[in-house]
Amino acid sequence: MSRQQDDDDFDLDENSVDDLEGYSDGLSRADDDDADDDGAPGQRAAELVLLHDAAHVWHPYTQHHHAPLPVPIVRAKGAWLYDTDGRAILDAISSWWVTTHGHCHDDIIDAITDQAKRLDQVIFAGFTHEPAAALAAELVQRLPRGLSKIFFSDDGSTAVEVAIKLSLQSFSNRGTPRRLIAALDNAYHGDTFGAMAASGRGVFTQMYEPLLFEVARLPDPSVGDTIAALDALIAARGSELAAVIVEPLVLGASGMRVWDEQVLRDIRDRTTAAGVHLIADEVLTGFGRTGPLFACERAEVRPDLLCMSKGLTGGVLPLGATAATEDIFDAFRSEDRRKTFFHGHSYTANPIACAAALASLQLFDDDCEDDRIRIEVAHARHLEALRGTPGVRAVRQIGTIAAVELEAPAGYLSDIGRELAAFSLQEGVLLRPLGNVAYCLPPYCITDIELDRVYDVISRFLGGARAVAIPTGGPVDD
Numbered sequence: 499m500s501r502q503q504d505d506d507d508f509d510l511d512e513n514s515v516d517d518l519e520g521y522s523d524g525l526s527r528a529d530d531d532d533a534d535d536d537g538a539p540g541q542r543a544a545e546l547v548l549l550h551d552a553a554h555v556w557h558p559y560t561q562h563h564h565a566p567l568p569v570p571i572v573r574a575k576g577a578w579l580y581d582t583d584g585r586a587i588l589d590a591i592s593s594w595w596v597t598t599h600g601h602c603h604d605d606i607i608d609a610i611t612d613q614a615k616r617l618d619q620v621i622f623a624g625f626t627h628e629p630a631a632a633l634a635a636e637l638v639q640r641l642p643r644g645l646s647k648i649f650f651s652d653d654g655s656t657a658v659e660v661a662i663k664l665s666l667q668s669f670s671n672r673g674t675p676r677r678l679i680a681a682l683d684n685a686y687h688g689d690t691f692g693a694m695a696a697s698g699r700g701v702f703t704q705m706y707e708p709l710l711f712e713v714a715r716l717p718d719p720s721v722g723d724t725i726a727a728l729d730a731l732i733a734a735r736g737s738e739l740a741a742v743i744v745e746p747l748v749l750g751a752s753g754m755r756v757w758d759e760q761v762l763r764d765i766r767d768r769t770t771a772a773g774v775h776l777i778a779d780e781v782l783t784g785f786g787r788t789g790p791l792f793a794c795e796r797a798e799v800r801p802d803l804l805c806m807s808k809g810l811t812g813g814v815l816p817l818g819a820t821a822a823t824e825d826i827f828d829a830f831r832s833e834d835r836r837k838t839f840f841h842g843h844s845y846t847a848n849p850i851a852c853a854a855a856l857a858s859l860q861l862f863d864d865d866c867e868d869d870r871i872r873i874e875v876a877h878a879r880h881l882e883a884l885r886g887t888p889g890v891r892a893v894r895q896i897g898t899i900a901a902v903e904l905e906a907p908a909g910y911l912s913d914i915g916r917e918l919a920a921f922s923l924q925e926g927v928l929l930r931p932l933g934n935v936a937y938c939l940p941p942y943c944i945t946d947i948e949l950d951r952v953y954d955v956i957s958r959f960l961g962g963a964r965a966v967a968i969p970t971g972g973p974v975d976d
């Protein structure tokens with residue numbers, strides 16, 4: 499089914515917000531007399547959403563000057579999103595890397611519903627509740643050994659902020675302050691200031707550069723010698739270095755750059771020897787994306803701090819968590835109240851979000867692993883077929899994450915990604931390439947047939963197929 503294109507008043511496929519201007523008159527007329535309206539009910543609902551949206555909503559990572567109209571979604575189930583016309587769109591990117599077991603999974607929705615009827619929210623300083631306590635215990639059981647304390651927050655960026663602050667303050671509380679953080683080139687750790695400072699320099703962070711705190715940069719391990727640089731850094735400034743933060747085994751936002759497990763083990767060895775914390779930002783990799791529940795597990799590495807969010811609630815509600823060692827926790831226990839961790843968010847450990855996370859963890863215990871293995875095998879088969887195809891520069895895979903680097907000028911602002919996004923959307927598949935890197939990072943409920951469909955769209959694009967009307971801008975910018 500394709501989006502209706504036959505409305506005289508308002509052509510959704512014109513892709514211009516300008517079309518909405520002057521439309522509001524028509525809309526209020528229609529409101530006064532519904533019988534006059536010639537559109538289907540779904541279409542009218544879409545028009546109203548788009549009208550309000552265009553007037554008042556500022557979207558993330560969106561250049562509103564030329565972005566196409568957003569797609570109004572009304573419901574979702576499994577791997578599918580449905581728009582106001584009832585058109586189905588296959589969610590091949592887990593709605594920005596969050597959905598794990600599929601949209602609107604009954605078990606998670608039931609858990610949320612039950613919890614919402616009992617306890618919606620309570621201040622988490624001086625109070626606690628069963629969903630948070632149980633979730634902390636369940637997470638600790640599944641995390642790499644040694645991580646025994648959970649600090650809850652709101653999202654991936656805040657989980658990273660918390661990890662950086664915990665590391666810095668733990669040194670300071672012990673009377674041996676260290677102020678330097680080291681991070682990888684091409685890393686992405688979030689959009690708040692601390693997370694931006696740790697992230698690689700590029701389009702996202704450049705403009706704030708003068709305001710970001712100093713971070714020692716290490717080469718991207720997918721292309722450079724990270725360990726030699728780390729050794730040199732420790733030799734020169736080891737006593738200043740508090741922590742090394744990494745996206746373990748795959749640099750996500752910079753194009754799914756997969757890197758070696760041995761390098762992660764070497765980073766662990768060097769940091770342990772130098773008394774430096776290792777922060778594993780598992781906001782993307784956590785909850786099965788690389789195969790095991792956490793990427794650190796794959797490399798048998800035990801970090802001092804581990805950040806979680808995205809898949810934590812199954813991708814249903816926002817929640818962040820930072821796991822820490824007992825040693826870091828102990829650095830904050832003191833008669834001296836100044837050694838307290840003065841950090842907390844209004845919705846810390848929201849009971850409904852924790853209930854969703856508990857239900858999601860249960861699903862990981864059930865048969866989720868079989869699905870992840872099945873997806874891994876299917877990805878490998880499809881990527882093998884794409885390798886060497888004209889238009890394909892490289893293919894990469896780790897666990898359930900597959901990436902296809904297209905021949906095109908590299909970089910996040912590359913046009914080819916937008917063209918693929920437009921074409922795939924037209925074909926009913928949600929892809930959102932990172933520059934010239936297309937990737938498939940699906941919810942684990944996706945079937946082999948649905949995966950075939952994703953790769954079929956990519957193949958046809960490589961064969962020259964394009965969207966009928968290429969948007970003026972694109973589903974841009976990450």
Ligand SMILES: *Cc1c(COP(=O)(O)O)cnc(C)c1O
Pocket residue numbers: 653654655656658686687688689745750751779780781782783807808
């Ligand atoms: C997405 C992401 C973040 C930021 O998470 P938000 O919930 O968007 O704030 C941090 N680190 C990594 C590795 C991510 O992929």
